[in-house]
Amino acid sequence: MVKGQKTGLTIIVIVFVALGISAQNNSTKVFSLDGKWELTGYNPDKTKILRLDAVVPGQVHSDLEREGYIPDPFWRDNAEQCQWPEHWEWRYKKTFDLPEDFMQEWVMIQFDGLDTYADIFINGKKVGNPTQLASQDMFLPFEFDVSRDFLKPIGNVIEVRFYPIAKYADFKSKVKPLRGAFEDPYRPYVRRNQSTFGWDWVHRFISAGIWRPARIVSYKNARVDNLFIYTKKLTENRADMHVEIESTIKESAAKSAKMYLKSDDGTVVWQKEAAAAEELKFGFLIENPKIWWPNGVGEHPLYNLTAELYAENGKLLHTKSVLTGIKTVEIEEIEDGDGTGSSMTLVINGERIYAKGANWVPASPFPATVTEDKYELLLSQFQEAGFNMMRIWGGGIYESETFWKKCAEKGIMVSQDMMLACQNYPVDESGFAQLLLKEFEAIIKKQRNYPSLVFWVGDNELSLGHKPSDDWPLKGFHTHKTAPLMAKLDPSRLFRISSPLGIDPETNNSLKSGDSHTGPLYQPKKADYRKVVDEFSCGRFMSEYFSSGLPPRGSLLKFMTQEDLITGEIMEYHTKDNPYHGGGLTLYRRVTKDASTLYGEYEAGSDMWVSIQEYLHYELNRLAMEANRRRKFYSSGLNFWMFNDQWPASGWSLIDYYGDRKAGYYGAMAGSRPVIAASHIEGDEIVWTLSSDKMEDTKVKAKVIIQPTNGDKTKYEKTFNVTVPANAAREVIHLPLNEVKKELGNDAVLVCEINYDNGYDRSYWTFGLPKDVVYPKNQLDVKITNNGTEGSVIIKSPKWGRVVNLYADGVDFDDNYFEMLPGEERTISWKSHKGELKEEIKVASWNE
Numbered sequence: 011m012v013k014g015q016k017t018g019l020t021i022i023v024i025v026f027v028a029l030g031i032s033a034q035n036n037s038t039k040v041f042s043l044d045g046k047w048e049l050t051g052y053n054p055d056k057t058k059i060l061r062l063d064a065v066v067p068g069q070v071h072s073d074l075e076r077e078g079y080i081p082d083p084f085w086r087d088n089a090e091q092c093q094w095p096e097h098w099e100w101r102y103k104k105t106f107d108l109p110e111d112f113m114q115e116w117v118m119i120q121f122d123g124l125d126t127y128a129d130i131f132i133n134g135k136k137v138g139n140p141t142q143l144a145s146q147d148m149f150l151p152f153e154f155d156v157s158r159d160f161l162k163p164i165g166n167v168i169e170v171r172f173y174p175i176a177k178y179a180d181f182k183s184k185v186k187p188l189r190g191a192f193e194d195p196y197r198p199y200v201r202r203n204q205s206t207f208g209w210d211w212v213h214r215f216i217s218a219g220i221w222r223p224a225r226i227v228s229y230k231n232a233r234v235d236n237l238f239i240y241t242k243k244l245t246e247n248r249a250d251m252h253v254e255i256e257s258t259i260k261e262s263a264a265k266s267a268k269m270y271l272k273s274d275d276g277t278v279v280w281q282k283e284a285a286a287a288e289e290l291k292f293g294f295l296i297e298n299p300k301i302w303w304p305n306g307v308g309e310h311p312l313y314n315l316t317a318e319l320y321a322e323n324g325k326l327l328h329t330k331s332v333l334t335g336i337k338t339v340e341i342e343e344i345e346d347g348d349g350t351g352s353s354m355t356l357v358i359n360g361e362r363i364y365a366k367g368a369n370w371v372p373a374s375p376f377p378a379t380v381t382e383d384k385y386e387l388l389l390s391q392f393q394e395a396g397f398n399m400m401r402i403w404g405g406g407i408y409e410s411e412t413f414w415k416k417c418a419e420k421g422i423m424v425s426q427d428m429m430l431a432c433q434n435y436p437v438d439e440s441g442f443a444q445l446l447l448k449e450f451e452a453i454i455k456k457q458r459n460y461p462s463l464v465f466w467v468g469d470n471e472l473s474l475g476h477k478p479s480d481d482w483p484l485k486g487f488h489t490h491k492t493a494p495l496m497a498k499l500d501p502s503r504l505f506r507i508s509s510p511l512g513i514d515p516e517t518n519n520s521l522k523s524g525d526s527h528t529g530p531l532y533q534p535k536k537a538d539y540r541k542v543v544d545e546f547s548c549g550r551f552m553s554e555y556f557s558s559g560l561p562p563r564g565s566l567l568k569f570m571t572q573e574d575l576i577t578g579e580i581m582e583y584h585t586k587d588n589p590y591h592g593g594g595l596t597l598y599r600r601v602t603k604d605a606s607t608l609y610g611e612y613e614a615g616s617d618m619w620v621s622i623q624e625y626l627h628y629e630l631n632r633l634a635m636e637a638n639r640r641r642k643f644y645s646s647g648l649n650f651w652m653f654n655d656q657w658p659a660s661g662w663s664l665i666d667y668y669g670d671r672k673a674g675y676y677g678a679m680a681g682s683r684p685v686i687a688a689s690h691i692e693g694d695e696i697v698w699t700l701s702s703d704k705m706e707d708t709k710v711k712a713k714v715i716i717q718p719t720n721g722d723k724t725k726y727e728k729t730f731n732v733t734v735p736a737n738a739a740r741e742v743i744h745l746p747l748n749e750v751k752k753e754l755g756n757d758a759v760l761v762c763e764i765n766y767d768n769g770y771d772r773s774y775w776t777f778g779l780p781k782d783v784v785y786p787k788n789q790l791d792v793k794i795t796n797n798g799t800e801g802s803v804i805i806k807s808p809k810w811g812r813v814v815n816l817y818a819d820g821v822d823f824d825d826n827y828f829e830m831l832p833g834e835e836r837t838i839s840w841k842s843h844k845g846e847l848k849e850e851i852k853v854a855s856w857n858e
């Protein structure tokens with residue numbers, strides 16, 4: 011430690027004391043139960059026993075794979091050999107001594123996540139209600155008072171027994187079968203990651219385990235249970251705040267309470283002392299608050315709210331802090347007045363925000379294995395795409411604190427579905443309904459302080475296939491149970507009972523109103539594919555936008571062989587399919603068909619065969635952003651289905667299972683630039699619109715050209731300066747379509763290029779099918795610099811460079827799958843998220 015710092019520390023301690031903020035030891039003691047446990051597995055008829063080590067937090071599949079009892083569940087069709095653990099009983103056991111003087115008046119055992127049906131025994135004694143399971147819900151943290159008759163100073167043995175889900179779901183599912191997507195009879199009855207019952211992008215993996223941290227906590231009869239802070243009103247230089255503190259105080263152990271709010275530079279912006287009480291509420295003002303803005307709009311400053319309980323003798327009994335931020339959020343829903351249409355626009359701190367982003371699914375079927383680094387990688391990719399809006403989809407898991415902290419730091423807005431998806435649920439059974447509401451309460455209290463969170467949603471797609479006037483599964487439950495709970499526990503955010511939802515009397519899933527789940531994926535692709543994309547990308551708030559494409563060959567060969575690439579079975583096995591969309595083609599075959607329709611036929615397994623199925627995703631995502639953003643604020647957002655993968659697949663995701671950017675990611679990223687150019691056909695004209703997400707007017711230099719692909723002089727050229735109004739879209743040029751078509755023929759491209767302060771964008775238009783445009787052979791000149799984990803690639807293209815793409819395992823490029831005009835030179839920056847780059851960066855294009 012250098013000298014300066016030492017003195018700084020001394021000063022801080024003095025300041026704390028001066029402000030009466032505790033630097034003293036907190037009387038609460040924590041004994042972690044994480045780490046190594048013994049695991050014993052019993053097969054269904056208890057004739058077979060397996061003994062192995064286990065890691066907590068963790069799930070049995072990871073331990074079984076590590077110890078070689080199952081193969082890599084993600085390689086080819088190995089998943090078939092990884093289903094048996096679901097039917098076994100698994101017992102975790104740990105022996106431990108407690109630290110000296112650990113036991114105090116009030117001792118609690120806490121498990122943040124038990125997957126799923128479990129009992130807990132300490133020194134042979136059952137913990138919790140003797141007639142009930144300790145856990146029946148993977149999402150519901152469990153705690154129980156073990157102050158007396160459970161623990162001893164040394165030689166404690168704790169055992170957690172996990173029972174097969176069939177034991178609790180089989181009978182119920184037979185007595186009252188509940189139909190649902192992907193037809194799993196147990197799924198509606200089991201409160202765990204719904205997607206791992208098998209979905210149209212992940213295989214079935216029903217695991218078990220202590221999947222989140224566990225501990226024993228010893229209190230001095232007082233603890234701060236929950237904190238809640240939100241911004242009631244916000245003006246430029248003043249924030250009107252509300253704080254609530256819930257505590258448990260036994261035997262009047264706590265006499266006073268201290269609360270303070272600190273900004274991320276350590277400044278205390280508010281503090282309060284009060285007599286300790288189980289419920290405390292305060293309102294206060296902050297002058298010149300640091301306001302939290304979404305990515306691309308402003309900074310994302312964070313604050314820390316802390317509450318402390320003190321004994322009569324001034325001893326600190328317990329302290330609790332939560333991360334938060336100062337912002338307000340509303341959802342503006344303006345009816346078009348035709349009884350059918352209505353907008354849906356996020357308003358943050360009084361500003362309309364165009365919501366660009368994607369849907370989040372669990373990053374592994376075994377979420378305990380998702381590391382902080384993996385979260386950092388995925389959420390940085392999200393931020394670097396220029397995205398600002400993420401939807402946590404209702405068929406996965408509620409995410410970790412690490413996830414939420416990173417979203418807050420990166421300016422990522424998040425909507426949270428409650429974990430219910432594509433299925434009716436037994437909420438008429440009081441036990442199930444109570445369990446669900448308990449789960450919701452725990453989740454609301456855990457997540458409501460995060461600045462990222464913008465609104466809550468009751469479920470995913472229980473409204474689908476219904477009209478607003480219909481009754482649909484859980485509509486009543488959410489309206490009469492969930493909504494009041496949300497209003498009580500988080501009055502600062504809106505709750506929407508389902509997604510999609512709108513006022514279009516014909517359907518809840520309408521492009522004309524509210525949020526919608528659709529996209530051009532299932533539409534046959536023909537010469538007018540641009541028009542089709544435009545028509546399916548005009549939703550008011552597209553909370554799920556369907557498009558799909560292959561990851562790079564390098565990623566495909568991490569879970570299948572070259573041979574598999576050609577035959578296709580393993581591709582199908584990993585891509586899965588959605589049987590409800592019809593059209594007779596599986597998802598994977600649809601991508602193959604659409605890609606060859608647009609870009610031509612290639613030999614199965616060849617580089618071009620893979621590349622066209624990658625590029626389809628790029629082009630459809632770019633066109634989608636053009637179509638939705640040119641209609642800004644009739645359309646106020648588009649979230650791609652889906653951002654990440656839960657296992658190695660080759661479908662919807664923008665980032666593949668290995669964290670590598672797919673072509674679809676680069677298309678979405680190009681379409682998310684601060685200002686973009688967007689084309690559309692209107693009658694007999696082609697129109698260019700500039701759409702800006704910048705909060706100030708932007709001076710743009712624009713150029714529209716018709717460029718022959720062989721490098722000859724442009725057939726048409728127009729340059730002009732235009733100011734694009736702040737946070738709006740503006741049509742800038744109309745061209746007669748027939749003349750453009752004549753000039754274009756089949757060997758030229760219409761290009762609109764814009765440059766503005768430190769931004770740039772380009773949009774292309776060709777007529778008919780892309781495969782019919784002629785691109786002469788072209789040799790790229792490439793110079794690569796490699797500074798270890800980052801560098802650049804300088805590319806010169808004498809003629810038109812068609813779909814120039816760069817690849818190296820674990821490398822992110824700041825642009826990819828782009829077009830190059832004849833004579834153009836581009837410098838592409840790269841960075842590796844897998845340490846030093848040893849392999850060569852491959853640079854290719856379609857007309858090499």
Ligand code: BMA
Nearest residue numbers: 209210432470471554588651
């Ligand atoms: C929507 C989502 C998911 C599904 C996706 C692709 O239904 O809510 O359930 O995976 O479409 O089919």
